Amino acid sequence: MNKIAYSLYLLLLCCNLVFALPNFEINRIDPPNWWVGMNNPKLQLCIFGKNISAWQIALNYPGVKIDAVNKVENPDYLFIDLSISREARAGKLILTFTSGKEERKYDYVLKPRTVSHAQYQGVDSRDLIYMLMPDRFANADPTNDIDKTARETKLNRDSMFYRHGGDLQGVIDHLDYIKDLGATALWLTPFQENNEKLASYHGYAITDHYKTDPRFGTNELYEKLVKEAHQKGLKVVMDMVYNHIGSEHWWMHNLPTQDWIHQQDTFIQTNYRLTALMDPHASEYDKNKMSNGWFVRKMPDLNQRNPYLANYLIQNAIWWIESSGIDGFRLDTYAYSDLEFMNRLLKSVREEYPKFSAVGEVWDHAVSFQAWLTNNNNIKGSPESHLPGTTDFQLYFALTDALNNPTDWTGGLAKIYYTLAQDFLYSKPDNNLTFIDNHDLSRFYSVVGEDIRKFKMGLGFLLTMRGTPSIYYGTELLMKNYANPDGKVRADFPGGWAGDTVNKFKASGRTKDENEIFNYIQKLARYRQSDDALQTGKLTQFVPENDAYVYFRSNEKSTVMVVMYTGKKDSQLSLNRFGEMFSGFKSAKDVIDDSPVDITKPVSLEPYTIRIVKLEK
Secondary structure, three states: OOHHHHHHHHHHHHHHHHHHOOOOOOOEEEOOOEEOOOOOOEEEEEEEOOOHHHOEEEEOEOOEEEEEEEEOOOOOEEEEEEEEOOOOOOEEEEEEEEEOOEEEEEEEEEEOOOHHHHHOOOOOOOOOEEEEOHHHHOOOOHHHOOOOOOOOOOEOOOOOOOEOOOOHHHHHHOHHHHHHHOOOEEEEOOOEEOOOOOOOOOOOOOOEEEEEOOOOOOHHHHHHHHHHHHHOOOEEEEEEEOOEOOOOOHHHHOOOOHHHEOOOOOOOEOOOOOHHHHOOOOOHHHHHHHHHOEOEOOEOEEOOOOHHHHHHHHHHHHHHHHHHOOOEEEEEOHHHOOHHHHHHHHHHHHHHOOOOEEEEOOOOOOHHHHHHOOOOOOOOOOOOOOOOEEEOHHHHHHHHHHHHOOOOOOOOHHHHHHHHHHHHHOOOHHHOEEOOOOOOOOOHHHHOOOOHHHHHHHHHHHHHOOOEEEEEOOHHHOOOOOOOOHHHHOOOOOOOOOOOOOOOOOHHHOOHHHHHHHHHHHHHHHHHHHOOHHHHOEEEEOOOEOOEEEEEEEOOOOEEEEEEEOOOOOEEEOOHHHHHHHOOOOEEEEOOOOOEEOOOOOEEEOOOEEEEEEEEO
16 A cells, blocks of 8 residues: 555544544533432433434432433433432532543532522412513613524514513512512513514513523522512512423424424314313313414424423422522413323422412313312312412402493302302312403403492402402503403503603602502502401302492401492492301491491492401400
């Protein structure tokens, strides 16, 4: 062999050796970190990188071992099962990747647990939740309004579909306002990255489960929000989405497995029929379409029966709790998710955080459908569940019927009565989230025909009824509009942007009517905090008569009487039939204006009013 031929041989040999070695590239490892001392010693790492499955992986860290290295059909993924013993200490765990003689190392951080979080966890009927959408609440940092690396780079406050610039710092800057209103907890719609091409402001099309959308801020800023909220006595509820993802999620560009999402030969949208899950006569076709159909075309439906995906989502839930110290979850589109998976997720969370709370969004048309999904319910054949409560749409529907329609045997005020009479289906109806509007519903002020009398009735009912009440941002400002489309009920909070002509965060910027409603909510919310009968007391209701619905909240220390009157003329309400509730009481006072109420005489009622009366011995 001559020198030229030999040189070519060596060159080709070297090239073949290079090509034989897989390229080493780790794009991400999720969860991005973990903690020592968790109750569950198991951790599954999702490692994503070009041809990563061609590499061997090892570690040498005291108290941590690899149980299994799981390869899937996509060579760009590895799922590593770890055991972290009680003896393991916080520090840098070095993952060593080898292929032949090639070796690469990756640092993975194990942190000490922040045990102080335990004192905050749990949101319940003693709280009043203030719900807001970060993009539409306040813009404190204009520098993050546009992310030039995002698919959507347009900012347009004149359009309901584009980003408006609100951010997490804007929420932080107005925590005192929320506290002053009387709220004790805060619920933000999802703030994780939504890197979609259009209408990504709402947060429900997540494209990265571990990353705060840069137009809202950073993970560190969210942790700051939670910390400062806690310092002011405000708990924090995180909105979690498990049923679906955004169509531009990083998974969708390189799925770990073909069954990671529910894929059909043709696009199939859910039928939105929760009834199919519990109907003893339901077809398999309807069940499958309900659970496995996509919520909308831009939101791929996750297959939570895939064990690796299930582990990923459960660990993500625990990661956010441990890293930020949040107090509870609101679980979006709960009934559309795989119910066995949701049960496992909630069980895993409660095993780590016994006081942690959760409420599932259940938007359907019967009390039994809501209760069927909750834990320890009284419905034969219901699935095992660790869900404490649901969004109480049935009580919302009953309230709107009561304020807009005349009372008859089952309608009007009687609909509230019949709805609450079915509370026997729940183990604890106080765990249900109650509301008069939210980001998906028409503004309550519009629903009641912009009648302030009816509006006050709705607020008074919300803050004196059983359940965990929530108020949607702007309700206190008489914001109005119908959810057609839903962007119309997601207007900016006036004063949240530099250059706004008015600032309604301050009383001086609000109209007379707006201040009247703000003060009404504030008065009731503060009274509610001072009287635990309105938080956890027994509910006793009486059959509506003569356009009046009367109920009581009571415990050993306190009794509060509430009268809702929807008659069109002034009336007098005799108290004779409520005698069982008046035993031992000699006087009473009106909670709103502190005026005395003579309980030996009929109570005066004006059209469309609510009277809230504290009984006194």
